[in-house]
Amino acid sequence: MAALPHPEPLSGESYSAVELGLRDDEVILLDQRYLPSEERYLRLTRTAQVAEAIRSMVVRGAPAIGITAAYGMVLAAAEAEAADAPALLQAAAQQLKETRPTAVNLAWAVDRMLALVPSTSRSALRSAFAAEARAIHREDVAACRKMGALGAEHVPDGATILTHCNAGALATGGYGTALGVIRAARDAGKRVRVLADETRPYLQGARLTAWELHKSGIAVEVICDGGSGYWFGRGEITLSVVGADRIAANGDVANKIGTYTVACLSLLHARPFYVAAPWSTVDLACPSGAQIPIEFRDAREMTDVPFADLERADRASRAQSEPGSAPPNEIQAHPAGRQRWVPDGVGVLNPAFDVTPAAYVTRLFTERGVFSPAQLRQGAQPGGGA
Amino acid sequence: MAALPHPEPLSGESYSAVELGLRDDEVILLDQRYLPSEERYLRLTRTAQVAEAIRSMVVRGAPAIGITAAYGMVLAAAEAEAADAPALLQAAAQQLKETRPTAVNLAWAVDRMLALVPSTSRSALRSAFAAEARAIHREDVAACRKMGALGAEHVPDGATILTHCNAGALATGGYGTALGVIRAARDAGKRVRVLADETRPYLQGARLTAWELHKSGIAVEVICDGGSGYWFGRGEITLSVVGADRIAANGDVANKIGTYTVACLSLLHARPFYVAAPWSTVDLACPSGAQIPIEFRDAREMTDVPFADLERADRASRAQSEPGSAPPNEIQAHPAGRQRWVPDGVGVLNPAFDVTPAAYVTRLFTERGVFSPAQLRQGAQPGGGA
Numbered sequence: 001m002a003a004l005p006h007p008e009p010l011s012g013e014s015y016s017a018v019e020l021g022l023r024d025d026e027v028i029l030l031d032q033r034y035l036p037s038e039e040r041y042l043r044l045t046r047t048a049q050v051a052e053a054i055r056s057m058v059v060r061g062a063p064a065i066g067i068t069a070a071y072g073m074v075l076a077a078a079e080a081e082a083a084d085a086p087a088l089l090q091a092a093a094q095q096l097k098e099t100r101p102t103a104v105n106l107a108w109a110v111d112r113m114l115a116l117v118p119s120t121s122r123s124a125l126r127s128a129f130a131a132e133a134r135a136i137h138r139e140d141v142a143a144c145r146k147m148g149a150l151g152a153e154h155v156p157d158g159a160t161i162l163t164h165c166n167a168g169a170l171a172t173g174g175y176g177t178a179l180g181v182i183r184a185a186r187d188a189g190k191r192v193r194v195l196a197d198e199t200r201p202y203l204q205g206a207r208l209t210a211w212e213l214h215k216s217g218i219a220v221e222v223i224c225d226g227g228s229g230y231w232f233g234r235g236e237i238t239l240s241v242v243g244a245d246r247i248a249a250n251g252d253v254a255n256k257i258g259t260y261t262v263a264c265l266s267l268l269h270a271r272p273f274y275v276a277a278p279w280s281t282v283d284l285a286c287p288s289g290a291q292i293p294i295e296f297r298d299a300r301e302m303t304d305v306p307f308a309d310l311e312r313a314d315r316a317s318r319a320q321s322e323p324g325s326a327p328p329n330e331i332q333a334h335p336a337g338r339q340r341w342v343p344d345g346v347g348v349l350n351p352a353f354d355v356t357p358a359a360y361v362t363r364l365f366t367e368r369g370v371f372s373p374a375q376l377r378q379g380a381q382p383g384g385g386a
Numbered sequence: 387m388a389a390l391p392h393p394e395p396l397s398g399e400s401y402s403a404v405e406l407g408l409r410d411d412e413v414i415l416l417d418q419r420y421l422p423s424e425e426r427y428l429r430l431t432r433t434a435q436v437a438e439a440i441r442s443m444v445v446r447g448a449p450a451i452g453i454t455a456a457y458g459m460v461l462a463a464a465e466a467e468a469a470d471a472p473a474l475l476q477a478a479a480q481q482l483k484e485t486r487p488t489a490v491n492l493a494w495a496v497d498r499m500l501a502l503v504p505s506t507s508r509s510a511l512r513s514a515f516a517a518e519a520r521a522i523h524r525e526d527v528a529a530c531r532k533m534g535a536l537g538a539e540h541v542p543d544g545a546t547i548l549t550h551c552n553a554g555a556l557a558t559g560g561y562g563t564a565l566g567v568i569r570a571a572r573d574a575g576k577r578v579r580v581l582a583d584e585t586r587p588y589l590q591g592a593r594l595t596a597w598e599l600h601k602s603g604i605a606v607e608v609i610c611d612g613g614s615g616y617w618f619g620r621g622e623i624t625l626s627v628v629g630a631d632r633i634a635a636n637g638d639v640a641n642k643i644g645t646y647t648v649a650c651l652s653l654l655h656a657r658p659f660y661v662a663a664p665w666s667t668v669d670l671a672c673p674s675g676a677q678i679p680i681e682f683r684d685a686r687e688m689t690d691v692p693f694a695d696l697e698r699a700d701r702a703s704r705a706q707s708e709p710g711s712a713p714p715n716e717i718q719a720h721p722a723g724r725q726r727w728v729p730d731g732v733g734v735l736n737p738a739f740d741v742t743p744a745a746y747v748t749r750l751f752t753e754r755g756v757f758s759p760a761q762l763r764q765g766a767q768p769g770g771g772a
């Protein structure tokens with residue numbers, strides 16, 4: 001268990017999914033693949049490493065990868081100060097955007113950085129980018145707190161809340177979207193109990209949501225994904241709340257695979273299904289869920305025993321490195337498990353996201369207000385929302 | 387990969403979940419916890435070992451554990467020939483029945499054996515029990531073939547079929563219930579494609595259904611449990627078919643956790659949801675699903691990396707045993723994983739089954755005919771069904 005190597009994290013927690021080093025020269029990432037076994041940080045100094053970290057799920061969650069990409073652009077700006085800035089920054093932006101296709105926050109954050117280029121002198125690029133990236137980070141935490149407070153009004157005292165995947169501090173700049181709603185309800189004095197879907201194949205619920213809620217003293221129990229129907233059927237689930245990777249203009253919501261199943265169960269059992277997301281997740285240029293690209297990930301996430309070999313690979317890599325060498329700054333590829341769970345020759349379908357139609361969404365919680373999907377466009381209007 | 391140590395398996399396959407040795411002195415079990423990595427058989431000579439094998443999920447699936455328990459009673463009968471038969475047999479029956487509470491086939495098979503006791507001389511117990519247990523086994527395979535043929539008429543050519551857990555040859559005497567329907571459809575010349583839910587926590591879909599369908603040359607792809615909603619939403623699933631652990635008199639169906647979620651998705655997407663099960667699974671004494679006991683299993687099935695340590699534990703046990711020693715006949719406890727997936731201190735809820743209300747079930751396929759849940763009692767009538 002290593003401490004966060006940053007004295008003033010913007011996350012507002014003792015841990016952080018992502019921070020920019022104080023000298024703007026490194027991106028600090030919690031390697032979430034090791035959780036809950038180990039709290040382990042990577043310190044990355046090159047944009048290519050940051051891109052690989054996003055691709056490899058060292059960091060995940062739409063807002064968090066947006067912030068990470070913005071910080072990755074700071075590293076690119078440092079390189080660009082001594083080179084052909086526009087071309088280098090465009091290449092870095094492209095590299096970062098290509099890492100994951102579904103979350104819109106990634107492109108949104110990178111484009112926000114690129115917008116600074118025309119008005120910034122080359123020598124000021126790094127500091128301008130660092131300031132803007134930190135602003136994105138701070139705004140995200142503030143947005144989480146705001147939507148949390150708004151969403152918490154929809155959580156009754158004594159609620160049992162189902163959540164899927166991890167939409168918490170680990171998936172954002174800090175505080176969390178769906179888990180921010182739960183934190184805010186608890187902080188408002190409401191008794192809440194959380195059922196966390198384990199969320200195959202990557203187990204973000206079992207590993208990450210359970211970890212951060214437990215750390216915050218919020219009652220959480222893990223269930224398997226297929227098990228949520230059982231608890232709905234018994235009437236034990238008051239409401240569901242999840243995050244989002246992209247929200248289309250019509251209110252359709254792309255989120256972690258399995259979310260649509262939770263929405264279907266909510267509808268059939270007449271329980272509210274809430275989505276909490278910052279406005280940076282809303283893509284008004286995308287007319288409906290049908291236009292959201294769905295990432296299909298490596299079959300090995302499902303066929304092999306995940307994570308079990310991380311410690312072994314880590315021991316091997318430590319054994320190879322010099323005593324007293326610097327902290328790790330290379331991303332290991334997803335390690336192949338020693339034992340496969342799926343027979344050789346059998347195909348696996350591993351879409352990483354699904355789309356929940358707007359009609360299944362009771363309310364969207366954003367920092368600009370609480371909307372029904374039909375009201376979503378109001379958030380784009382001045383004075384809209386709330 | 388070891389060959390099935392039995393020359394004439396009743397399963398009708400090159401492998402078998404369970405067989406009785408030709409000399410009625412051992413129960414041969416495929417240790418399904420090692421699949422798909424290794425086809426490994428246990429040869430058990432004592433009733434207590436058989437009970438432990440059922441409890442430990444060496445063998446699972448309602449019909450298969452019923453047959454296994456019947457064979458376990460043969461071992462008890464052998465001991466009873468030299469002792470106080472009725473008391474010893476009652477104790478063995480109790481021991482076997484207590485292993486798993488939800489599947490009714492277990493008690494049904496054991497009671498069918500006990501019914502022989504009053505009319506059988508002590509010296510003939512073993513052979514009478516062996517004959518009856520083999521009859522149960524043969525009848526189960528025949529029932530699977532019959533319900534498969536009946537059910538296959540409901541499978542259109544070109545169907546994409548969702549199945550949950552494993553209701554195949556590995557879960558029965560042979561051929562399978564839900565997978566029997568799929569086999570029969572394929573054997574009738576229909577093109578079928580199967581999506582197998584991986585079925586957390588024990589991964590019976592990913593490990594077992596994929597293994598046996600692939601072995602039979604039936605196209606199968608594995609999806610994660612949360613992912614089935616995605617494929618329903620895209621209209622790619624033609625129908626679902628699952629097995630059952632107990633069917634109540636009103637048509638409510640207890641089956642592997644996650645089944646109810648599949649039924650809900652089927653209802654919401656207006657796709658048929660079929661249940662295939664032998665009549666031994668029908669419990670007319672149980673009025674509804676509310677009276678079916680639901681087993682909660684060890685949290686470690688969900689918190690720890692399963693199976694990963696089986697090979698290691700096996701190597702260790704081989705290293706300790708003498709060269710040339712007999713095949714393993716001891717059951718290893720579920721091995722603790724080296725790495726936990728759920729943080730220490732976080733609770734886990736692990737109900738192993740759920741109940742699907744009769745209203746969600748399109749048709750029940752049994753060897754006595756195809757019924758709507760409301761027609762179920764017809765199967766108990768002479769001449770009923772078909």
